Amino acid sequence: MINEKWWHSSVVYQIYPKSFYDSNQDGIGDIQGIIEKIPYLKKLGIDVIWLNPIYKSPQVDNGYDISDYYDIHYEFGSMKDFEKLISECKLQGIKIILDLVVNHTSDQHQWFKEAKKSIDNPFHNYYIWSEKPNNLQSNFGGSAWEYVPEVNKYYLHFYAKEQPDLNWENKEMRSAIYEMMNFWIDKGISGFRMDVIDLIGKEPLSYIKENGPKLHEYLQEMSRETFRGKDLLTVGETWGATPENSVLYSNPERNELSMVFQFEQINLDKIPGKQRWDVKPLELIDLKRVLSKWQVTLNETGWNSLFWNNHDLPRIVSRWGDDTDEFRELSAKMLAILLHGMKGTPYIYQGEEIGMTNLKSNNIDDFVDIETQNIIKERLRNGQDKESLLKAIQLKARDNGRTPLQWNNSKYAGFSTVPPWMSVNQNFELINIDQNLKDKNSIFYTYQKLIQIRKDEKIIRFGTYELIDENHPSVFAYTRKLKDETVYVICNFYKEKTEFECQVNNFELLISNYNDLQIEKQKITLRPFESFIIKTKENQHEA
Numbered sequence: 052m053i054n055e056k057w058w059h060s061s062v063v064y065q066i067y068p069k070s071f072y073d074s075n076q077d078g079i080g081d082i083q084g085i086i087e088k089i090p091y092l093k094k095l096g097i098d099v100i101w102l103n104p105i106y107k108s109p110q111v112d113n114g115y116d117i118s119d120y121y122d123i124h125y126e127f128g129s130m131k132d133f134e135k136l137i138s139e140c141k142l143q144g145i146k147i148i149l150d151l152v153v154n155h156t157s158d159q160h161q162w163f164k165e166a167k168k169s170i171d172n173p174f175h176n177y178y179i180w181s182e183k184p185n186n187l188q189s190n191f192g193g194s195a196w197e198y199v200p201e202v203n204k205y206y207l208h209f210y211a212k213e214q215p216d217l218n219w220e221n222k223e224m225r226s227a228i229y230e231m232m233n234f235w236i237d238k239g240i241s242g243f244r245m246d247v248i249d250l251i252g253k254e255p256l257s258y259i260k261e262n263g264p265k266l267h268e269y270l271q272e273m274s275r276e277t278f279r280g281k282d283l284l285t286v287g288e289t290w291g292a293t294p295e296n297s298v299l300y301s302n303p304e305r306n307e308l309s310m311v312f313q314f315e316q317i318n319l320d321k322i323p324g325k326q327r328w329d330v331k332p333l334e335l336i337d338l339k340r341v342l343s344k345w346q347v348t349l350n351e352t353g354w355n356s357l358f359w360n361n362h363d364l365p366r367i368v369s370r371w372g373d374d375t376d377e378f379r380e381l382s383a384k385m386l387a388i389l390l391h392g393m394k395g396t397p398y399i400y401q402g403e404e405i406g407m408t409n410l411k412s413n414n415i416d417d418f419v420d421i422e423t424q425n426i427i428k429e430r431l432r433n434g435q436d437k438e439s440l441l442k443a444i445q446l447k448a449r450d451n452g453r454t455p456l457q458w459n460n461s462k463y464a465g466f467s468t469v470p471p472w473m474s475v476n477q478n479f480e481l482i483n484i485d486q487n488l489k490d491k492n493s494i495f496y497t498y499q500k501l502i503q504i505r506k507d508e509k510i511i512r513f514g515t516y517e518l519i520d521e522n523h524p525s526v527f528a529y530t531r532k533l534k535d536e537t538v539y540v541i542c543n544f545y546k547e548k549t550e551f552e553c554q555v556n557n558f559e560l561l562i563s564n565y566n567d568l569q570i571e572k573q574k575i576t577l578r579p580f581e582s583f584i585i586k587t588k589e590n591q592h593e594a
């Protein structure tokens with residue numbers, strides 16, 4: 052049994068500041084806007100906020116290109132505003148974790164400006180240089196190398212060319228990062244979400260990106276120099292994680308991270324070996340297999356994060372649910388119940404709690420993200436037809452998750468009174484927070500209840516997971532077990548009715564997405580997307 056930590060019973064809410072709430076009517080969400088909405092978050096019941104990057108930045112990649120780690124980006128506010136956010140949240144018992152972006156900086160960071168002046172500059176080796184570029188590709192398209200005439204060398208950038216990669220082999224650079232981390236810890240934050248952290252051990256000349264040989268050595272050093280023993284939540288973003296290497300990150304005995312975000316399930320609807328834009332339908336059996344494998348592997352010696360969405364992903368209800376008027380609410384609740392019954396720390400991405408959907412625009416200019424823009428150029432150049440490209444983007448572009456949060460049915464969805472920095476989803480009159488708060492049956496209240504259930508039920512936090520009926524083609528069902536209690540989480544993943552065998556007699560209903568759950572003896576007919584969590588005692592069903 053692992054040592055109980057505060058994040059084992061927490062639910063995290065992810066805020067994308069640019070699109071959360073605009074307090075000063077310039078079309079851009081800001082820190083004051085978050086402060087104004089603390090009561091809303093309190094009502095939802097979340098414990099922690101993960102803030103996407105708020106540091107000074109030219110915003111080439113919406114803040115993931117940092118030009119000063121010690122300053123706040125002016126459009127979001129000031130250091131004073133940030134300090135106020137921490138203290139106001141603290142009064143409400145809400146913790147803040149910051150995005151830590153240390154795989155790369157902005158090319159406008161002082162370090163890089165110095166680094167490219169000459170090879171003798173003390174900052175030159177803060178970055179990764181090569182006289183001869185190899186074929187490594189940037190995740191945003193094109194070569195990962197960019198030439199600098201002053202030094203007659205190429206620097207590495209796994210992302211945009213405005214995001215040069217830091218050189219983790221350099222001890223001085225690492226110390227500078229740790230010093231910066233301690234600055235924020237001393238300000239009173241409660242942890243870090245660590246951007247692409249499994250890239251820091253890279254060996255680009257040997258084509259090693261994720262999981263480089265020194266990755267865990269660096270993480271252990273970072274932990275020693277900064278957060279160890281301080282009871283902070285650390286969650287690493289690791290696209291290269293497997294259940295096996297993930298045990299290394301979150302095994303408490305190794306003193307690395309609290310948990311990681313892994314993306315195995317997220318990749319299930321792309322054609323293997325291809326890019327996320329090359330989509331295939333999700334197979335439910337695959338989803339069951341992958342999520343269950345992670346639940347089981349990290350049961351004793353690690354900890355899972357649980358998420359469907361973030362600022363890089365399309366909206367889950369449009370992706371694996373059904374966002375038609377008829378089934379949007381039912382399927383959004385089904386996905387929520389399915390995930391929040393599992394063991395781990397759940398993350399809710401802003402707007403998920405009201406069932407926000409993909410952007411669905413036919414106008415390619417509505418997709419403003421640098422990744423999307425680059426892929427459009429690259430694929431049109433390579434001869435993909437515009438129509439199929441637009442379709443892929445409508446399904447998968449990061450812009451889908453980044454539209455302004457829909458607060459109410461007034462112009463610009465109540466996010467701002469002026470045109471926002473990116474298009475508002477046209478369905479805001481139907482889908483918004485106001486409407487959700489008024490309707491006792493809304494998706495919002497399903498999330499609110501799921502958060503409460505996690506707090507009330509130790510079995511939801513720590514019970515052992517087991518998949519049931521793994522070959523059922525349309526139902527995702529599992530149990531959680533703790534002492535004499537068993538919880539059943541049963542979800543019809545589709546809009547067609549289906550039958551499911553379930554031998555429970557005496558149960559307590561914890562949550563359901565229909566108001567009149569009926570279990571007649573052993574067989575249940577599940578209605579469209581019907582999902583529920585029930586609890587039995589003393590394993591009564593086996594008697």
Ligand code: TEU
Pocket residue numbers: 112115152190210246247288290327362363422449
């Ligand atoms: O994303 C990591 C990452 O690898 C992304 O390229 C992701 O695969 C992609 O968005 C999906 O197509 C992190 C941040 O979450 C993202 O917002 C940043 O752009 C990126 O790192 C660079 O910092």
Ligand code: CA
Pocket residue numbers: 073074075076077078079080081126
């Ligand atoms: Ca603003």
